[in-house]
Amino acid sequence: MRKHILLIEDEPNIVEAITFILLRDGWQVDAHSDGATAVSKVQSMAPDAVILDVMLPNKSGFDILRDLRAVPETRDLPIMMLTARGQTKDRERAEDLGVSAFMTKPFSNADVLANVRALVDRADG
Amino acid sequence: MEKRSLSGTRVRERRMQMGLKQAELAQMAGISPSYLNLIEHNRRRIAGKLLGALASALDVPSEALSQGADARLLSDLRDAAQSVKGATANLARAEELAGKFPGWASVIAAQHRTIVDMDQQVNALVDRFSQDPFLFETLHEILTTVTSIRSTASLLAEPEDLTDVWRKRFSDNLSSDSQRLSEAGAALSKYVEADLQRQATAYTPQEEFNQALTDHGLRFAGLEDGTQTPGAAVEQGFGRLSPSAKIIALAHCQRYARDVDLMPTAQADALLAAHGPNPMAWGQAAPVAASVVLRRIAARADAAQVGFWSCDSTGTALIRALPPGFIAPRPQSACFDWPLFTALRAPSQAVTGQITLDALPWATEVSRQSRVFDATAWCEPVGASGLAGIAQFESTMILVRDGNA
CATH class of the missing domain: 1.10.260.40 (lambda repressor-like DNA-binding domains)
Structure with a gap:
């Protein structure tokens, strides 16, 4: 059974590229672009891993991460954050909130793929 | 020595x-x-x-x-x-x-001042990059678009065959992202260029005069010894300024001459010798208005130790002749609770305080310690007031480098 990735990102062209890469690699991919409903989307879809952008409309990726870590069902869910802000404080903030992996834009397709594989492999133990 | x-x-x-x-x-x-x-x-x-x-x-x-x-x-x-x-x-x-x-020695000093000015500009730019909403949004837009272009271009360049449908979609995405990147880059370039021009240009006659006064220095020898009229002092020191800025310069020199009448050079220098640049001691010894005392201290004291800053009711700088080491964070910014601004809320009262500036990035222990300044400010109405019009207030502050810090 294919592993399921939920991509929460509001830039359609980035969504299209990442989705294509993951689909081609054998993953099942869904995309979501609204920050306000992202938490409920994660809870309803129960993906194997989440790729989460920081700058989203209506609710930031940091707030979404905090809410997901606050409930038992998603406390250990593999979550990789994407940000155009690579400052140390952003990375530290994400780590404090319990992020599993962190990538700074711009990134290569190969890095995205490698990080997603490592993330899910680690979760599978 | x-x-x-x-x-x-x-x-x-x-x-x-x-x-x-x-x-x-x-x-x-x-x-x-x-x-x-x-x-x-x-x-x-x-x-x-x-x-x-x-x-x-x-x-x-x-x-x-x-x-x-x-x-x-x-x-x-x-x-x-x-x-x-x-x-x-x-x-x-x-x-x-x-x-x-x-x-x-002058070349070394001038180059050092240039470096300090550039350091200020770099700090201002760092401030802008981290706090300016336009820059933040534009840089985010550029990074996002570059990310998309990089991913899409990689897919198009890969040896693996793409279906015509995907190839068409990625080509279209690449085209639209390239357009976005081009627009964001142009907007950023235009914004930065305009910002640099803003920093290099004096917008108003007041700023034009202030820049010229900074170059000239606060002391007017010809007005001190009475060998020059205010008009002659303006022509000598500010002859190249615009007509509007010259009017401001003339008013400044006329007030300077009146200050000299109220407190002649010899008296001011005697007070300086007896009390140093201590406004309170000067005020007790000389029966003149507090604002005159502050201006005379600024005119007669060592420019390396004493600076002068005046502003109008809105806090807009009129004269900013800052002592060495006193580097305001940004050309037009300052802390609201500095005595200069506190005095605006308490006219006709001496407001004193100590201003400690953050150490310069390259500061040594000595220069760090020297960035402590004793500030004394006084605010009073100027120009028309009462039934003749709304009173305008002017606040005046002198900054004395704290040698004991």
């Missing part, structure tokens, strides 16, 4: 400029050529009558030989030495350097 060493060099420079021989100048000043030689080589102090005689013979005001930019120059040289990590410059020999090689 500082003034003595530099005064000799200045005497020598002026004499040679006038084409006088040592013997000729010595005779005019009523001293021996050998004694003049010692003076010119900074081995004898000149003051009092001798200073006056030499100044008269050289056709310059006494101040031109004994005071002026010396202290500022030495302060800049010391700051320059301290700003270079690991430098082995002997601070105690700054006076000797300025005395023996005044031209080179």
Whole structure:
């Protein structure tokens, strides 16, 4: 059974590229672009891993991460954050909130793929 | 010691400029050529009558030989030495350097000031990059678009075959992202260029005058000794300014002349000698308005130790002649609780306080300590008031480098 990735990102062209890469690699991919409903989307879809952008409309990726870590069902869910802000404080903030992996834009397709594989492999133990 | 060493060099420079021989100048000043030689080589102090005689013979005001930019120059040289990590410059020999090689010393000082100015601009730009919403949004847009372009271009460049449908979609995405990137880049370039122009240009006549006054210095020798009218002082010091800025310059010089009438040079210098740049002590000793005291201290005190800052009711700077080491965070920014601004809320009351500025990035222990300033401010109504119109207020602050910090 294919592993399921939920991509929460509001830039359609980035969504299209990442989705294509993951689909081609054998993953099942869904995309979501609204920050306000992202938490409920994660809870309803129960993906194997989440790729989460920081700058989203209506609710930031940091707030979404905090809410997901606050409930038992998603406390250990593999979550990789994407940000155009690579400052140390952003990375530290994400780590404090319990992020599993962190990538700074711009990134290569190969890095995205490698990080997603490592993330899910680690979760599978 | 500082003034003595530099005064000799200045005497020598002026004499040679006038084409006088040592013997000729010595005779005019009523001293021996050998004694003049010692003076010119900074081995004898000149003051009092001798200073006056030499100044008269050289056709310059006494101040031109004994005071002026010396202290500022030495302060800049010391700051320059301290700003270079690991430098082995002997601070105690700054006076000797300025005395023996005044031209080179001025170049070092000017370059140091340029570096400090550039440092300020870099800090301002860092502020902008982290706080300016337009820059933040634009940089985010650029990074996002570049990310998309990189991913999409990689897919198109891969040897694996793409279906025509996907190839068409990615080509279209690449095209639209390239357009977005181009627009964001152009907007950023335009914004930065406009910002640099804003920083380099004086928007208003007041700013134009303020910049010229900073270059000129706060002291007007011709107004101090009564040899110049305010109009002549403006033509000499501010002849190139716009007509509007000249009007402001004239008002400034007229007020300066009135201040001199209220507190003549000799009285001000006596107070300075007795009390230093201490406004409270001056105020107790001299029955003049507090604002006059502050302006006279600024005019007569050592420019390396004392700065002057005045603003109108909105906090907009009228005159900003900051002492060395006092680097405001941004050209138009300051802290609201500095005495200058606190005084606006408490007119006709002396407001005092101490301002400690953050250490410069390259600060040594010495220069860090020197960035503490005692501030005294006074605010009073100026111009029309009462039924004749709405009162305008002007706040005035002097900054005295805290030598004991």
